[in-house]
Amino acid sequence: PHRPYEIDELISAKAIAARIEDLAREIGREFADTDKLVVVGLLRGSFVFIADLVREIDLPVEVDFLEASSYGDGMESSREVRILKDLRGQIEGRDVLVVEDIVDTGHTLKHVTEYLQTRHPARLRTIALLDKPARREVDFKADLIGFEIPDEFVVGYGIDFAQRNRNLPFIGKVRFTDEP
Ligand code: PRP
Ligand code: MN
Ligand code: MG
Secondary structure (H helix, E strand, O other): OOOOEEEEEEEOHHHHHHHHHHHHHHHHHHOOOOOOEEEEEEEOOOHHHHHHHHOOOOOOEEEEEEEEEOOOOOOOOOOOOEEEEOOOOOOOOOEEEEEEEEEOOOHHHHHHHHHHHOOOOOEEEEEEEEEOHHHOOOOOOOOEEEEEOOOOOEEEOOEOEOOEOOOOOOEEEEEEOOOO
């Protein structure tokens, strides 16, 4: 049983869509010379973002997924990132863009990028829709960031709280209603 909470909108669906158009244009410029771009989504949180992002990228792309988990059902990072599902395809010598919903402590993306580097991609870049620098515990910064956000617990657009609210079309922040 969870504490009661409400969700206040932080970033609208419209604002997300507009930002994704910019990000896709930047990706188009950065990878203009490649015919081997693999876009890798980190399950589960990135599934909405990657779906919208790849549809704005005007390049031939392949899509693959990797599952890493650190949070489980809690609100705190376990700091112990586990690879639960690996890529289907090969990335050696290929250009890879890792797509993540949010960088919080930084443990997940730092671990995943180090893991993928061992396979020797030609280029490895990262994009995160949200960046919460106030919570960083390791030195990591995504190459492309949609929005920098304050230290709030956010949900929606793929991001869960105890596996709920991933289906909200906007980014909202959790406000507990059992204390003032
Ligand atoms: C969440 C989120 C990021 C990660 C960010 O994933 O989707 O992947 O945590 O946190 P960090 O920067 O502190 O590592 P989670 O482990 O909850 O799995 P999920 O994507 O399946 O919800
Ligand atoms: Mn995640
Ligand atoms: Mg989660």
